[in-house]
Amino acid sequence: xxxxxxxxxxEASQAEAIVSETLKNCDDGELYLENHKSESIVLDDxxxxxxxxxxxxxxxxxxxxGEVVAYSHSNDISKESLKKSSDNLKDTLKSKKGTYHHxxxxxxxxxxxxxxxxxxxxxxxxxxxxxxxxxxxxxxGSIVNQVTANFLGEHKSVEIIRSDNQVLKDDRPLxxxxxxxxxxxxxxxxxxxxxxxGRQTYDDYLKDGSWKNICDEAFRxxxxxxxxxxxxxxxxxxxxxxxxxxxxxxxxxGHGLEGDFNRKKTSAFHNLMGQQVASEGVTIVDDxxxxxxxxxxxxxxxxxxxxxxxxxENGILKNYMQDRLNARLxxxxxxxxxxxxxxxxxxxxxxxxxxMLSGKYSQDEMISSVDKGIFAVSFGGGQVDITSGKFVFxxxxxxxxxxxKIGSPIKGATLIGDGPSILKEVSLVGNDMKLDxxxxxxxxxxxxxxxxxxQPSILINKMTVGGTKL
Amino acid sequence: xxxxxxxxxxxxxxxxENSKKLGATEVGVxxxxxxxxxxxxxxxxxxxxxxxxxxxxxxxxxxxKKKSSINSSDLSKSNLEKxxxxxxxxxxxxxxxxxxxxxxxxLMSKKIEDLKLYDETHYSNDKKIEFLEQVEDAASLDDKIVxxxxxxxxxxxxxxxxxxxxxxxxxxxxxxxxxxxxxxRINGTMERDYEFGSKRFLNQMLNPDExxxxxxxxxxxxxxxxxIDSEKIGIIFDKRISKGILSTLAxxxxxxxxxxxxxxxxxxIDNEIFPSSINxxxxxxxxxxxxxxxxxxxGVENNSxxxxESGILKNYLIDTYYGKKLNLKxxxxxxxxxxxxxxxxxxxxxxxxxxxxxxxxxTETIGHGGNIITGDYSVGASGFMVENGELxxxxxxxxxxxxxxxxxxxLILANDLEMKYSTNAPTLLxxxxxxxxx
Numbered sequence: 001x002x003x004x005x006x007x008x009x010x011e012a013s014q015a016e017a018i019v020s021e022t023l024k025n026c027d028d029g030e031l032y033l034e035n036h037k038s039e040s041i042v043l044d045d046x047x048x049x050x051x052x053x054x055x056x057x058x059x060x061x062x063x064x065x066g067e068v069v070a071y072s073h074s075n076d077i078s079k080e081s082l083k084k085s086s087d088n089l090k091d092t093l094k095s096k097k098g099t100y101h102h103x104x105x106x107x108x109x110x111x112x113x114x115x116x117x118x119x120x121x122x123x124x125x126x127x128x129x130x131x132x133x134x135x136x137x138x139x140x141g142s143i144v145n146q147v148t149a150n151f152l153g154e155h156k157s158v159e160i161i162r163s164d165n166q167v168l169k170d171d172r173p174l175x176x177x178x179x180x181x182x183x184x185x186x187x188x189x190x191x192x193x194x195x196x197x198g199r200q201t202y203d204d205y206l207k208d209g210s211w212k213n214i215c216d217e218a219f220r221x222x223x224x225x226x227x228x229x230x231x232x233x234x235x236x237x238x239x240x241x242x243x244x245x246x247x248x249x250x251x252x253x254g255h256g257l258e259g260d261f262n263r264k265k266t267s268a269f270h271n272l273m274g275q276q277v278a279s280e281g282v283t284i285v286d287d288x289x290x291x292x293x294x295x296x297x298x299x300x301x302x303x304x305x306x307x308x309x310x311x312x313e314n315g316i317l318k319n320y321m322q323d324r325l326n327a328r329l330x331x332x333x334x335x336x337x338x339x340x341x342x343x344x345x346x347x348x349x350x351x352x353x354x355x356m357l358s359g360k361y362s363q364d365e366m367i368s369s370v371d372k373g374i375f376a377v378s379f380g381g382g383q384v385d386i387t388s389g390k391f392v393f394x395x396x397x398x399x400x401x402x403x404x405k406i407g408s409p410i411k412g413a414t415l416i417g418d419g420p421s422i423l424k425e426v427s428l429v430g431n432d433m434k435l436d437x438x439x440x441x442x443x444x445x446x447x448x449x450x451x452x453x454x455q456p457s458i459l460i461n462k463m464t465v466g467g468t469k470l
Numbered sequence: 471x472x473x474x475x476x477x478x479x480x481x482x483x484x485x486x487e488n489s490k491k492l493g494a495t496e497v498g499v500x501x502x503x504x505x506x507x508x509x510x511x512x513x514x515x516x517x518x519x520x521x522x523x524x525x526x527x528x529x530x531x532x533x534x535k536k537k538s539s540i541n542s543s544d545l546s547k548s549n550l551e552k553x554x555x556x557x558x559x560x561x562x563x564x565x566x567x568x569x570x571x572x573x574x575x576x577l578m579s580k581k582i583e584d585l586k587l588y589d590e591t592h593y594s595n596d597k598k599i600e601f602l603e604q605v606e607d608a609a610s611l612d613d614k615i616v617x618x619x620x621x622x623x624x625x626x627x628x629x630x631x632x633x634x635x636x637x638x639x640x641x642x643x644x645x646x647x648x649x650x651x652x653x654x655r656i657n658g659t660m661e662r663d664y665e666f667g668s669k670r671f672l673n674q675m676l677n678p679d680e681x682x683x684x685x686x687x688x689x690x691x692x693x694x695x696x697x698i699d700s701e702k703i704g705i706i707f708d709k710r711i712s713k714g715i716l717s718t719l720a721x722x723x724x725x726x727x728x729x730x731x732x733x734x735x736x737x738x739i740d741n742e743i744f745p746s747s748i749n750x751x752x753x754x755x756x757x758x759x760x761x762x763x764x765x766x767x768x769g770v771e772n773n774s775x776x777x778x779e780s781g782i783l784k785n786y787l788i789d790t791y792y793g794k795k796l797n798l799k800x801x802x803x804x805x806x807x808x809x810x811x812x813x814x815x816x817x818x819x820x821x822x823x824x825x826x827x828x829x830x831x832x833t834e835t836i837g838h839g840g841n842i843i844t845g846d847y848s849v850g851a852s853g854f855m856v857e858n859g860e861l862x863x864x865x866x867x868x869x870x871x872x873x874x875x876x877x878x879x880x881l882i883l884a885n886d887l888e889m890k891y892s893t894n895a896p897t898l899l900x901x902x903x904x905x906x907x908x
Contacts, residue, residue, distance in 0.1 A: 466869025
């Protein structure tokens with residue numbers, strides 16, 4: 001737990017007084033303090049390419065009246081700096097006649113331990129493991145052209161001081177371990193990438209040789225791609241594998257159900273509440289309460305405890321994801337989805353762990369029902385245009401399906417679809433829901449936050465595959 | 471107020487001295503102060519005001535050929551002391567890499583030229599609000615526009631870069647930028663488009679009416695898009711996205727990708743990779759340029775560089791570390807390109823549109839579908855159908871795909887280059903790409 005005022009010329013009680021005075025007649029706001037430590041150690045091209053340690057601390061002071069947000073942030077936690085920020089906020093919000101909404105529900109739940117993963121494993125043992133990864137992969141033969149592996153670890157302490165002297169605190173560990181391998185055969189090069197992570201120590205993911213599984217998986221993907229043929233182009237049936245392919249859900253549906261876009265009526269979903277937006281049998285939730293998952297939070301960045309929010313139930317749109325500002329303006333309550341990348345950023349409603357729940361079909365049933373289509377097992381990343389609803393994602397491992405049988409692997413291709421209609425094209429939902437390995441970062445308005453996704457295998461009736469083969 | 475050079479130099483010197491005391495043989499440090507003020511509007515009303523005041527320090531210490539780094543935002547000496555100690559401890563136990571070192575002394579930048587990168591004018595929040603009121607008024611004229619969001623950001627930066635070989639230099643830069651995003655609606659479907667401008671000097675800014683009008687017109691023109699059939703077709707890239715071709719080239723000719731063997735342009739130096747009419751230049755010394763710099767992120771002097779001359783790949787983008795790996799001297803491209811651009815082609819925009827009876831004109835791509843290792847390219851796209859030289863109807867929910875090696879060879883440039891970003895390209899045509907639609 002960080003003590004933000006220990007080396008400062010201002011005491012906690014004085015800071016609380018400034019907060020209360022600044023937020024008088026405001027609808028909302030808080031002083032958000034953050035201490036963030038992170039490390040990155042990278043092995044590349046047979047060498048430790050870089051080892052970096054970051055230490056960042058600062059505050060973001062927010063005042064809200066009506067729809068207007070005034071924000072000021074600095075890394076200088078001092079009396080002078082806070083006063084200056086306070087003046088700045090008061091100057092922006094000239095006429096205030098708001099009522100401060102005091103109640104922030106309390107929680108005793110905790111979804112991760114207060115550990116610092118950086119200090120939890122010695123620097124030497126991290127270097128050793130990176131070298132082991134390099135040696136292990138290169139021992140697989142001369143087709144291994146390049147190996148990159150890295151540790152990313154962080155510990156974030158946050159403290160939220162509200163106008164009524166209510167103080168909320170959270171300590172958040174986060175790690176990620178990635179391996180990328182480039183294979184070369186007959187002049188052709190392909191990449192395979194795999195990673196793991198979440199809110200635990202590194203060793204929880206790497207112990208007992210489980211790091212070898214990560215290497216094997218990266219190698220397997222690259223190896224499959226060495227035999228890949230040009231991908232087909234045009235509309236066809238698509239079977240998505242379980243787990244990480246749920247970034248389809250994240251892009252196609254998730255962003256469009258964030259409160260801000262719906263309050264502003266710029267989301268393609270803004271007038272669809274209570275309506276059928278997906279096939280029957282499709283249920284999608286956004287859950288911040290899964291233990292140790294990458295997208296989980298004990299409290300969000302406004303202090304609200306997170307929850308398991310049902311977004312779509314049996315095809316019907318039930319809820320949006322809300323932060324306090326958008327919830328207030330839309331006459332509902334926060335779903336504990338108010339997040340920010342750091343003290344330098346304003347709060348936005350964001351996803352946590354977005355999951356489509358299991359149905360009753362097997363993956364085999366789906367594949368055998370397809371005459372011509374593709375089977376997509378893994379993806380790189382995706383993107384969405386909230387307003388038109390069009391979204392894309394890039395396959396990194398996919399196969400052709402012909403007459404109900406999986407055929408040759410195909411080259412990386414972009415898939416494009418329309419958010420509000422894609423879930424109506426889901427004809428079968430699998431019984432094999434899986435969480436992703438803990439590697440997702442979501443970008444919105446220039447802010448990156450860790451998220452998770454999950455889904456079972458699904459069959460989509462019609463989607464456009466962006467290959468080169470007509 | 472932005473801190474002066476002396477303040478930043480003090481901290482840089484403190485870090486170098488302390489690191490050396492603890493055993494560093496070489497030290498590099500950058501100290502940055504930036505102040506940013508942003509005001510944003512939504513539907514003609516104030517939406518957000520954001521002030522940011524931040525410091526950053528990046529320190530790298532070397533002990534012989536061992537290297538480690540720290541970054542922090544807390545410039546207090548007590549914090550720095552602890553972090554330097556931590557950095558030195560990590561350096562001691564990091565394995566040796568014979569290519570680790572500061573740049574050669576004779577490559578370092580010797581003089582600072584005034585590139586006109588700093589405008590001290592402060593545009594008050596009230597002025598920004600007035601500017602945005604005009605942007606939003608112009609954007610909301612048509613009743614098909616149902617939402618407008620716009621913003622004005624003013625940035626002021628100062629930095630010092632220093633190393634233990636005696637290099638110590640830095641300068642102020644400024645940036646004024648404004649954007650407008652308009653959402654249009656017809657028959658229950660919506661489209662979004664934008665206009666954006668960023669300048670070093672306030673008096674270079676686009677007129678606010680124009681920003682709003684362009685955003686609104688573009689959003690309205692996109693309404694009612696069709697999905698087209700899958701086919702092979704020539705694709706014209708609008709200037710907003712044609713620059714992406716140059717960003718791909720830049721990644722593929724970075725010394726890191728070349729030395730790691732992970733570029734589709736490996737072994738292509740002195741080979742023709744574009745048609746012989748194509749020249750590509752990276753010039754750090756353009757006055758008021760958005761990518762201009764006096765030296766690169768290691769302090770190495772940099773000058774105008776012809777990456778591609780008459781279609782032939784002439785240079786890589788080289789920093790100290792990867793330069794050593796390739797046995798080449800740094801050409802001052804640590805941190806990447808500066809002001810990168812295609813020299814203009816010969817055809818006017820109209821002439822380009824009339825080269826064939828039918829083209830697809832792409833104004834926006836989504837997704838990250840470029841693979842630098844294989845050169846494969848596949849992204850989501852939207853734009854317009856072009857028939858007999860005229861834009862006939864909007865198109866969306868399609869993908870375009872090809873391979874950069876062939877795309878580069880089939881490229882034809884218009885002559886409408888504008889220096890709007892740090893990387894700039896004229897409108898360009900690439901024949902024979904695959905569109906996936908229906």
